[in-house]
Amino acid sequence: MANADIITTAIGPxxxxxxxxxxxxxxxxxxxxxxxxxxxVLACENMIGGSQFLLEEVKKYLSEEGLAYLDTxxxxxxxxxxxxxxxxxxxxPLFVVVEPFNEWVVETSRMKNPDFKLEGVHYEENLEPFxxxxxxxxxxxxxxxxxxxxxxxxxxxxxxxxxxxxKEQVEGVLAEIRQLLIAxxxxxxxxxxxxxxxxxxxxxxxxxxxxxxxVARTPIRKLGYDERFIRPIRELKERDFxxxxxxxxxAFVFYYQDENDDQSVQLQELxxxxxxxxxxxxxxxxxxxxxxxxxxNMIENVNKQPQL
Numbered sequence: 001m002a003n004a005d006i007i008t009t010a011i012g013p014x015x016x017x018x019x020x021x022x023x024x025x026x027x028x029x030x031x032x033x034x035x036x037x038x039x040x041v042l043a044c045e046n047m048i049g050g051s052q053f054l055l056e057e058v059k060k061y062l063s064e065e066g067l068a069y070l071d072t073x074x075x076x077x078x079x080x081x082x083x084x085x086x087x088x089x090x091x092x093p094l095f096v097v098v099e100p101f102n103e104w105v106v107e108t109s110r111m112k113n114p115d116f117k118l119e120g121v122h123y124e125e126n127l128e129p130f131x132x133x134x135x136x137x138x139x140x141x142x143x144x145x146x147x148x149x150x151x152x153x154x155x156x157x158x159x160x161x162x163x164x165x166x167k168e169q170v171e172g173v174l175a176e177i178r179q180l181l182i183a184x185x186x187x188x189x190x191x192x193x194x195x196x197x198x199x200x201x202x203x204x205x206x207x208x209x210x211x212x213x214x215v216a217r218t219p220i221r222k223l224g225y226d227e228r229f230i231r232p233i234r235e236l237k238e239r240d241f242x243x244x245x246x247x248x249x250x251a252f253v254f255y256y257q258d259e260n261d262d263q264s265v266q267l268q269e270l271x272x273x274x275x276x277x278x279x280x281x282x283x284x285x286x287x288x289x290x291x292x293x294x295x296x297n298m299i300e301n302v303n304k305q306p307q308l
Contacts, residue, residue, distance in 0.1 A: 001026025003034045005116055010081070013050065016043060017057045024061035031069040038112035040075040044104070046139065048131055051076040051110070077113030080105040080131045082138055084202060086210040099208050105130045129185040136177045140228040140246070143197055143220040144173045146215035147252040155208040157203055170200060172245030179241045180232055213261070219253050220263040225285040229253070237291060247294060251302040276300070
């Protein structure tokens with residue numbers, strides 16, 4: 001790092017704290033070497049504010065001199081990344097299969113070296129609209145494919161989307177998301193609708209075999225207050241927009257079962273040991289009594305649906 005031009009990560013949000021000390025050592029080495037060329041560190045992760053989260057972790061390991069150097073020469077601009085990478089295993093650990101589509105947007109306002117730009121990357125002063133567009137569209141849509149597909153017995157995303165019940169659910173979720181994104185950020189409706197059609201076609205790529213179990217993993221996290229279902233539901237309700245499809249997907253999550261997923265097992269244990277309204281409140285952290293009641297009713301109604 002002492003002589004690097006840019007630093008990027010793509011290792012998963014939970015792993016960022018584990019590499020913070022290594023990055024801090026690199027910053028100290030860069031300072032010791034007298035390198036005053038500004039550098040940016042980009043956490044290209046599936047999360048909001050990933051680089052700023054990493055920054056706070058890195059600060060824990062820096063000396064006072066290192067902190068002063070960081071403030072002057074090291075930027076941590078947030079990034080939004082979008083590319084489906086299915087679970088896979090290869091003899092060469094550096095070999096990876098990905099889909100053709102990719103999008104990478106970087107926040108310019110936090111860059112320390114704005115003159116160093118990468119080809120194919122979009123640079124925007126305000127990243128939040130693009131992060132929400134991606135998270136609420138790709139992540140919410142992908143997870144909807146997985147949880148709805150799992151409810152109806154599918155094992156892969158491709159198999160799930162061949163079921164019209166699943167595809168209609170995904171399309172319904174994305175239609176609700178469009179209303180929110182247009183109202184909140186002013187996205188063009190036709191352009192956003194085309195973007196959502198492309199997303200569904202990506203999920204249907206026959207050359208990408210993506211297991212439902214991979215996309216649906218960690219269901220408790222994905223039911224979080226600021227996550228891909230509950231946050232857009234809350235914001236749609238605030239605007240008096242419909243959110244039935246999103247709420248139905250959230251209900252499917254409560255029925256997701258995978259004995260190899262610790263959170264799935266934990267969620268099912270909670271459902272068998274506590275009243276449903278209590279579990280919904282605990283998992284989602286919702287405080288809106290009306291919305292909690294809506295969720296409980298939807299979960300109970302989903303349980304009455306045939307799964308074949």
